[in-house]
Amino acid sequence: MTIHTPTPDGGRIVEEPMGEALSRRYLAYALSTITNRALPDVRDGFKPVHRRIMYAMHQMRLNPQAAARKCAKVVGEVMGGYHPHGDASIYEALVRLAQDFAQRYPLVDGQGNFGNIDGDSAAAMRYTECKLTPAAVLLLDGIDQDAVDFRPTYDDQDEEPVVLPAGFPNLLANGSSGIAVGMATSIPPHNVGELIDACQLLLERPDATTVDLMQIVPGPDFPTGGVSVESQAAILDAYETGRGGVRLRAKWVEEKLDRGAYQIVVTEMPYQVQKSRLIEALADLIENKKAPLLGDVRDESAEDIRLILEPKNRTIEPEMLMESLFKLSDLEVRFPINMNVLDATGTPRVMGLKECLRAFLDHRRVVLNRRSQWRIARVEKRLHLLEGLRIVFLNLDEVIRIVREEEQPKAALIATFGLSELQADFILDTRLRQLARLEEMTIEKEFKELSEELAALQALTSSEAKQWKAIGKELEAVRKALISPRRTVIGEAVDASAFVAPEAFIPREAITVILSDRGWIRAAKGKVDDPSELKFKEGDKLGFLIPAFTTDKLLVGASDGRIFTIGADKLASGRGHGEPLRLMIDLDEKADIINVVAHEPDAKLLIASKAGYGFVAPENDLLAQKRGGKQVLNGEMLAMLRVPSNPQADHVAVIGENIKTLVFTLAELPEMGRGKGVKLQNYKQGGLADVTVFNAEQGPEWVDGGGRRRNWPDWKDWLGKRAGAGRQGPRGLRKFR
Known part of the structure; x- marks a missing residue:
């Protein structure tokens, strides 16, 4: 007997590079998240969890006329048969389908506490009950008639629909939102009456543009109402590209x-x-x-x-x-529009309004044809059986004789009258009382009606024009069943520049902004006459002292080339030591503060890098909306100076680390919002040490080693062109004022 010794690794270890293993597994996870959780299908507007809830409730026969069942029962059916995830996530999805303030057309009729607009959560699933709404029935209509494909459930014990028949464009009617790996979706709700009218327009004029559709669908229609103040041009762009947003006011x-x-x-x-x-x-x-x-x-x-x-x-x-x-x-929000959906092939795509409606109509045509083929098969089968009954009535005596006398009546019927096995079985299963004269008339009537229906169905499946006409009639019936007035008012577009700025409502008071050397910032009321009286934490000292008003915005320049924006009204009181500036902005630990100025609309700043490059930047372009600031300079920032307007600055003076000085006109610098800039001074080694701007009539000032200010009356001797090397400056010149 041979004994096989198992290997230490059990034969289950696969050697492969870590990067490839992680990449392949993460890609599989990402695709699963995108297709099975986050993005809705363009055809029925559902994610898998919602589709499974709808189908499970349909299987439980929870139609609008039936009695409601406990939500716990529904959640259990969904979790056990179709959706192998937590009951909390399933119940949360079910609750949202029942909330009239979340769904424009609720698909679940909830009985009990299903939450409210205050944000209160729904009661536990053991206390609430639910059933389908008429709108949900329209989405499921035809699902038992081979209208859509089915696939095995997660445990291969049953089947679930790949997509629902969708009697109306649910994707746009109720909207959707979700976040996947690397992509997201955000689709606002719309008025289904307007959507169906837009579909009818596409049936009449397939070449209709988004502009034509917007004459019918002017914008989203939210369940909570409100006033849309987005411009029609912006909404048109969102509907054409599938990306944008809409501003909504109370x-x-x-x-x-x-x-x-x-x-x-x-x-x-x-x-x-x-x-x-x-x-x-x-x-x-x-x-x-x-x-x-x-x-x-x-x-x-x-x-x-x-x-x-x-x-x-x-x-x-x-x-x-x-x-x-x-x-x-x-009281005003901006609802993002990102119409990222799964198309009929399961591929994520960003679609516009027309594409979404077109995809829905194409789906309805597929559903119509499949239902028609399903009905044709059953009509043909019934007609086949009725043909056998007609033969019986024509030869009733002979049929009775065969049944009574023959040992194998089925074979005899088939041989005598040329019947099929199906017809013979049906005749033998027919009761004698059904062979009365009255039944013969009923059969003839049914045969005639079914023959006409079969001809109509065959004509329908062979004519594209008749199919679109039938779809139009179906949509009109759905429109009558679901029509409701628009809730969201389309208001006049509000120009963002015309908004009343919040600063206008902040009391305008004079303050002095105090920033310590270690980055603690505060605001003292009024003017600080004697900075030496200011107190700081042990080991700290004054870094910047900036006169401002509570309504001002502060521009904070950092050595990493970023400029941050802080509201002066948000600063801590000057009575204490303030608070760390790094708590207010996302400043890199290795970056230093170069300068702080109070923003002046339409003013300009000179931005210079340590490498000796610079440019003039309009202050209006430097305001940042986020904590991360705005990257303005490509390089290490050395200076951020206000360009004086009274008197108007017209010259720039620079000094290099090599002590050489150069003066040139300010007009030689370009005006730009961000970038590297142009060369200020040429260096063989080292970089820029200091820079200043001044008015030619007043001349520049500099500070000597003892801290005393010095006039510079003969500065014109250093006048040259930008990017020159310059020459040795006055004795003691190391820094400008």
Whole structure:
């Protein structure tokens, strides 16, 4: 007997490079996430979890006329038969399908607590019940008639649909959102009546453009209403490219009170904004004095939204109050549009409005043809059986004799009348009482009706024009079943430049910004007359002292070439030591602060690198919206100087690390928003040491080794062209003022 000794690794170790192994496995994970979780199918608008919920409820016969069942039962059916994931994720998807503030056309009729617009979560699945809505029935219509393909479930015990028949364009009607690996989708809801009208237009005019479709579908239609203030040009671009966004505002009215007072009543919320969190945010704005026009906020909502906003005083214009709040809070949001979907082949694609509608119509044609073929097969089978019955009626006596006397009546019937086995079995299974004269008339009537239906179905499947006409009729019937008024008002486009800036509502007070050498920043009220009296942490000292106002934006230049933007109103009080600047901006640990200036609209800054390159930058182009700042200079920043406007600066003076000095006109520098710039001074070795800008009439100043300011009356002796080497500067010149 031979004994085989197992190898130490069990024969399961495969040697391969780590990079290849990780790459292949991560790619498989990414594809699975994209196709099976995050992106919806363009044909029915569903992700797998939603499709499985719909199909499981259909199999449980939870139609609108049936009694509702516990959601726990539905979740169990979905998890056990179709979706092998956690019950929490399945129930969360089911709850969203039932929320009328999340779905424009809810697909689940929920009974019990399914959450609310305040952000409260739904009750546990053991307490809630559900069934399908009429809209969901339209999406499932035909699924038992071979309208779509099926595939094995995860355990090969059953089958599930690859896609639903989809009686209306659910993708655009209810929208979708999801995040995958390297891609995401965000599709807003629309009015199904408008979508079907747009489909009818495409059936009549396949060459219709997106502009033509927008005459019917002017924009999204959110379940919570609101006012769309995006320009039609921007929405058109989003519908054509599949990418863009739409700005959505809360709907509000002015309510008059006694003695000339008033209050604002918000009646509709922007989509996906939780009312409770919005109220908390507005209260924080009041408490932190960041919304000086808003006096109070309270919630008087019952079944309808009624959010009360009180102005600080009655002299404030309602429009000005709301414009400030739209800018400061989620009373206005921007819903992104990224129509990234899986096409009929399962490939991720970004589609425009017309492509999505076209894909839906193509799917409906496939469904129509498959249902027609399914019906043709059954009609032909029934006609075949009826033909056998007709033979019976013509030879009734002989048939009865054969059945009574022959030992093998089936074979005798087939041989005598040329019947098929199917017809013979059917005749033998027919009861004698069905062979009455009245039944013969019924059979003839049925035969005639089925023959006509078969001819019509065959004509339908052989004519593309008749198919599109039939689809149009089906869509019209669906439109009548689901039609509802538009909820989101298409308002006038609001020019972003016309928005009332939040700074306009911040009390304008003079401050002095104090930035220590170690990066602690604060704002002292008024002017600091004696900087020596300022106190800092042990080992720290004054770095920058900048006069400003609370309404100003501070531009902070860093040595890594980035410029950051900080609101002066957000700085800590000057009574303490302040707070670290690095908590307010994403400043690299190795980067140093070069300079800090208070932003002046339309002013300009001279940006210079240590390598001796520079340019003039408009300050308006340097404002950054993010904590990460804006990369302005390609290189290590040495200086960020304000170009004086009074008197107008017209010359630049530079000094290199080789102590050589050069003066040239400011006009030789280009004006640009970012980049490397042009060469300021030429060096054989070393780089730039200092730079300044000045007015020719006043002349430049410099600081000697003792810290004393020096005039430079003969600066013209160093005048030359930009990028020159320059010559030895005055004795003691190491730094400009």
